[in-house]
Amino acid sequence: MMALVGAALASPVSSGIGAPATVFGGAVTTEAVGTIELRGWRTSERVAVGGGLDLPVTLWVVTGVPDTLRGAGSAEVLLFEQGPWRLTGGGSTRLGVQHDGLGTLLSWDLAPGVFGGLRGTRGHVGLAARWEQPLASVIWFSEDVRRAFEGSSTPPPRDGVVPLGTGRLAVGVDGRLAITPRVGLVAVAEVLVTPDRVALAWDEELVMGVWPGRLSVGVVVGPVRARRTAR
């Protein structure tokens, strides 16, 4: 079957399998994500909480089928601020659903991370690092998956929970720009790395591994930048 042929685009990080030697040394993937984020500040002005939606642009624009959706909740704590410099720590948790040829997946992850950068009058820009750890996924298998077991002595898989998937490290540039005091734009460009080498081969060669990273652009509704810490 030639179904998979050609999925390997001309990849600048192409490598052999079994002896991976990519530029980034880990799994690669390419995602384009649109985001809608709602944020608010607690009265201490050191803590931000928010929630929003991740919209898989690559899927929605190309296929026109919004059968994939991911929601996120996040919290951020101001750890250090000196002049225009600031360091925050925090995390997010995401809940996503995906319906595809394998079935329906309901997934949940946790992503702690840090941000360090410059705060300006209209936003901030800096470096961000985040570890994305899948906590659990529930899979309801499709009929196509069950049909693969026809004639086999192995029973088809039962719908179930997959605990703790392969984690990924996301490192990149995070910028936010206020259009109005409560509406802004966010853009994040990240490199994705995972220590799993099988995943490397899979992502890089088969699918969309031309760029081992993720570009997210979106709209923020709520405080776009941190206020000065009360002194």
Add this chain to the structure above:
Amino acid sequence: MHRWTPLLAIGCLDPSSLVPATVVDDPTLPSADIVVNGVSRKIHLREFGDPDAPTLLVMPGAACDVVPYLVLSELSDAWHVVLWDPRGNGLSERVPAEELAWVDVPLEIEAVRQLVAGDRPVVVVGHSWSAAMLVTWLARFREHAAGLVLIEPPALRQEDQEAYAIPVGVLSDPYLDLTWSNWSVGPVDHDWMDFKMTGILQPGVPTFHCDPDDPPFWPIARPGALASLVWEDTVFAGGRFDYPFDEGLGETDVPVLLLGSGCSVIGADFQEEVNLSLFARGEVGRIDGVGHRMMVERPDAFVDTVRAWLERAVP
């Protein structure tokens, strides 16, 4: 119809249950041991007919297994029909990447041939990728070839491969779905890799089908993801084939049937235009009204066409 299990009623999933077990884990499966480069591996092997009859050896395409080709067992009234899943594919043993080198594929074909036919030459059948693999085997072991049935191979000459690049829908729904789902379930081992590849099998290459939006069901028990990736890494560049499958072939008088469909972009017309001139005793067979998956679309016409050629061309 999707069957939902209530959320509260489901338990932890055993990853080994995602795909059918291989011959290593299921001793009830028919299997054999072959040695390639000094390493013994267990392969899934299906045999039909009298072992003393001439052998028809069937090799599945990449990301595939023997299931779609079992229809060829109908030829077992006159032939010893043997189908096998290559190492790392189908229900055969999974092997590390270093055992999957493209250049070693002819050695595996030859090992299986020796296993099932001894010193006798065989007629081999390959589809798509495996058709190209069989040409590389022919170049090295032509004395063991009684004939080849090549079902819609890609352009075999490297110089033709740019002009006849096959457009593949890497921006199609299944590929993008597969990538996106890695945030939650990554392909961490063979079971997961093969399972996730299952999700992209059904659409295949749109231009291979009569109706790109409604391809025929492709009945694969278990693809071999790592094998496919390793092979692809060797013979693919810039989103297309870039490999001299005909290297060392020279002139050959082995009878060859290039079997093509009426719908696929690499169907009968393509085979006649691009590949036929490689074989002095080649001919093109054509099955209309079907695409690349002709063996499941019109199995009777497929078997009849192969049988007619075998009776006519192979002594």
